[in-house]
Amino acid sequence: MTDTILTNARVVLLDAVLDGTVVLRDGVIASVEPGRSVAPGALDMDGDFLIPGVVDVHTDNLERQVQPRSNARWPSRSAMLAHDAQCAGAGVTTVLDALCIGDLGFDKERIKTFQDGVVDLDALADTGLLKAEHFLHLRCEVPARDVLDLFDPVADHPRVRMISLMDHSPGVGQYADLDFYRALRRKDGTPADYIERRIKELQDQRARYRAPNRRALLDRLAGTGVAIASHDDRTEEEIAENARDGITISEFPVTMLAAKTAKAHGMSVIAGAPNIVRGGSHSGNVAAADLVRAGAVDAFASDYVPASLVEAAFQSVGDIGITLSDSVALISDRPARMAGLRDRGRIAPGLRADMARIRLHEGMPVVRQVWRAGERVA
Secondary structure (H helix, E strand, O other), X not given: OOOEEEEEEEEEOOOOEEEEEEEEEOOEEEEEEXXXXXXXXXXXXXXXXXXXXXXXXXXXXXXXXXXXXXXXOOOHHHHXXXXXXXXXXXOEEEEEEEEEXXXXXXXXXXXXXXXXXXXXHHHHOOOOOOOOEEEEEEEEEOOOOOHHHHHHHHOOOOOEEEEEEEOOOOOOHHHOOHHHHHHHHHHOOXXXXXXXXXXXXXXXXXXXXXXXXXXXXXXXXOOOOOEEEEEOOOOHHHHHHHHHOOOOEEEOOOXXXXXXXXXXXXXXXXXXXXXXXXXXOOOOOOOHHHHHHOOOOOEEEOXXXXXXXXXXXXXXXXXXXXXXXXXXXXXXXXXXXXXXXXXXXXXXXXXXXXXEEEEEEOOEEEEEEEEEOOEEOO
């Protein structure tokens, strides 16, 4: 195979930014060298940044392609391909598709999206048609009656890389403020009397199902090596329970206290990149920038906007003051390690040739080209 030589680039390494050249060969990085190459056919990067291919450990973006409008469901296979193209175009070469398992009664379409998503991924993964490499992040709604029945058929799927234990019941986690919860449901057009009835029903359901479902899921995952995350942690008590149960990742903690407590317990913390780009949480929770300043973030995830990852990394340099190497590691090396993917996430010889070319335009990072395993995909 002919070498691909990317030269005159600002190469973002784990500990430095190198003005140099990267050589791609047989799907891996063959060498990283200072200076400009004079080899025939070398591709001039015009001084743009080369960063590792982005690793997104949590994206709901597929849901937005499946349901582009509230009353319009798109064909699932077409939605998967559109989602994939958006991820690759945003510099994301490894995607953990976050699919919801378990119904709490307000968004039944999510179950179909999960079931169709697994089928579509199985059908497309080995065809060479997907631009990014896709894995599964199964989001288990622990208080849901149906979570175990839905989880069991996919528990041993070879593409599962992360499991998160969620609880979106009213009165806890992200929805601890019941007035906020009511306002969200009213915005959906749900009648007030139905909202009140459902709050009571869901709180009763949580009291009945949360503990046995949680225990069953943890027992099922014991010894599998799959990364297990909690979700929307708020209190020290929640973190302590997670740590006792062997959960190693706190995903989207909603308070500074929860994030710091998770770090104190040796857990890794994932924050939302859109929180960085927007300048704060869309739901009134802790600002991710404050978590980064406190040293309480190990990785960013796109949550619902794939393009937010590259933007958050570059924005963190100016707004928060961390180095570009450290900020890029939040969207590449560290999430790759969380997902157990040791063959990617850095620009270094011997690793997969996943990378993105980035140009700053008036401070905005623009993804210009993307390679996955040495092949140009965007």
